[in-house]
Amino acid sequence: MNAHTDHALPEGPLLAYYGDDFTGSTDVMEAFTLAGVPTVLFLQPPSAAWVQRFAHMRCIGLAGTSRGRSPAWMREHLPTAFAVLQAFGAPILQYKVCSTFDSSPEIGSIGQAIELGVAAMGGAWSPMVIGAPRLRRYQAFGNLFAAMGGTVHRLDRHPTMSRHPVTPMPEADLRQHLAKQTPRRLELIDLVTLHAGHGPEALAPLRDAAAPPVVLMDVVDDRTLAEAGRVIWEERGNGVFSASSSGLEYALVAHWRHSGALAGGAALARTQPAASMVAVSGSCSPVTAAQIAWAQNHGFATERLVVERLLDAQVAQAEVARVVTGAVQAVAAGRPPLIYSASGPDDPHVVQFPEAAMRAGVTVPQAHAMVGQALARCMQEVIAQTGVRRVAIAGGDSSGAVASALDITALTVHSQLVPGAPLCRAWSDTPAMDGLEIVLKGGQMGGEDFFGQALRGTAA
Template sequence: MSPLYAFYGDDFTGSTDVLEQLAGGGVPAVLYLRAPEAALRARFADVRAFGLAGDSRSRSPEWMDEHLPAAFAALGEGAVVHYKTCSTFDSAPHTGSIGRALDIGVAAFGGPAAIIVGAPHLGRYVAFANLFAAAGEQIYRIDRHPTMARHPVTPMHEPDLIRHLAAQTRATVGHVALDRIHAGEAAAAFDAANLGADAVLFDGMTMEDLAATGAVLLDRGTRFAVGSSGVTRALVLAWQARGMVDAVPPTVHAGEAERLLVVSGSCSPVTARQIARSAADGFVAARADVAALLAGSSAEEARLTDAATAALGQGGRALIHSAEGPLDTAAPAAGERLGEALGRIARAAVLRTGLRRLLFAGGDTSSHGVAQLGIDALTWAAPVERGAPLVRAHASDPAIDGLELVLKGGQMGGEDFFEIVKRGG
């Protein structure tokens, strides 16, 4: 049976969000950390969806030109191929260009591509092409969002997603507006919008909007989609409505872990509040000397590994972090090198202590850090918090195989998130 769906995640945190949406919809899935060879694919022969965890969110258009065609080719057997972006759609012409990924995908799979960014399950909404996102109890237009308007690499200054993409692509983008969806005219609006268009953006405020959108994608045989896990949810709802997948989600609870190591490179104020709260929950923190890590200091990596090992041995709660919010002068200037260093520290701590649960905080930290662990693939294990599930590692190294991980985007979770992960939800 051919896979229903394949996806490329532009960072690792977003990739595990997709696993959560698929699991909740009764769709067995696996996330590969590299293009899988035949033997690895054979281990997961019964899945109905699969993905590749990438890091294009932090890469240049030239990098995308070199690497995304091969990645998309590896996903080609999926009935729908999804380029998974962050639900805040933050990107720029020079970094994480969603427009360039759109161009490459349309060249590979044909158009029109579907663009779905609204993800009400994550507090993300699109109305008349404008993106809104939750922060705490408030909903903000994305260019006024307290974090995303000031993102250190890809600040969102344009809420109109068609205008935002226009700076990144030559593609023509049509639009299916909210009023047409609510009038039951999504399919007709899509047909009209795609005349001469390379891609079509769908508004979306509710699960009903996503269900209508997913039905259009199936009816029109859409091959390529770009956007948040709203793409995944839309397809799951459509598959369920047609009896193509099990409509009953699994009931699983992770259970409490004896020990937890948190590794954070996030500059988000949300993560900063979680770090501040962690001491009250019993976490012992060690702050990284970022300059030393960026300079490749093995002594600093050893110091932090020792600190994590000691904290895990004393109270079972350890935290290694590099920043405390967006205005922190020690915030990383080189996310890739920092993430790799934090990943090496995490791996050393796991090998030394036999740790079985690990939390990475921050998109770049997760993407570049997890890559240091020697993991072949990830599968969904249990829910923890929306958008940040517990996943299970599959690896040839017995010390890493079966390791439980949570990969948290900077904006995810309440102040006590670290303790929630230790408790298992």
């Protein structure tokens, strides 16, 4: 079985991960940093000098955009990314997925990523942890549940995920959902088994070095979280690949603490108020829509990008310039600008987006990319013209497009803000970007006053 029962953590990196979007990548950083496990997230493959600069880190991430990509794109790009991460020598290689399992056979295929990751890492099994109670995500008997507001919904009945514009979730049983993306054998260690402490015994007959199965692990509370972490860490063998949410990090930390391998967590600083801030959002989530509405009613200068104009090459530049001018004027007047392209799933601009793309003669993925590029240009211009030092980006795909355009090499966690979306410190060879404070927020993250928190901080 090749179990590891020594409770002391080995030297060097403990885990390396590829994030399928930028917001989820910072979520992993937060989970480990809170536990006192130093973590760095690279936004591009690092040079030898940058690797040396962060040589003390115990977890290394590489942010990506595969959540919005095709399986063909994954086959072209993920093997190189996995090889970069394997070079750090960590015993666990993770493909970090969203805790709402955003994926389909055509877009963001988690199954395709698993095939590539298992081929790269080997091992006799591939663990999967999606539940993360701190983020109010729960997996019970293979079914995924997620909270929205004060209510926990089965994912196929979730107000947002059941009708996601790109990867709607029609099935809450993750084995059924994943089976459409990979022919690999899918197994489950359920919460009853984990509560009883019988995880390793349940795993033993499932291991198969010739055809490693994916083994999902239920997580609903602290006990199942820690037991899942114990099974993965003790049964990692010579190395294991895991497609998991940040639930994997929370599970490992829970086990390491329980075993005495890890002391108490790091006390993250509270976020201080900023003199000014600029925010951009491409999120279609109703949670983000409520946050935009809050901002409109609390002093933010909101500027909507008209997406139909962004898809027209003749007027796209003028549309960006219009919005940038308004945002720069707002900063000069002491009002934080918020630039957005959508306001919830029922926004007519969202509902009619496929038709707008067709009229423009582009595919829907190409149209999404054009909106992301416009948001990135807005952010670049506002930073350049105002010198603002704190920025917020809402939406997984938007975060990837915007952050990638800012010439940032790496991020580390700066201070706490909201669960799953910490304030980060940017590292760059470009002086204007080095030290920038940045928060990347997934569509489902944060309360109604998120943008207010990002501006005024949590110190009070």
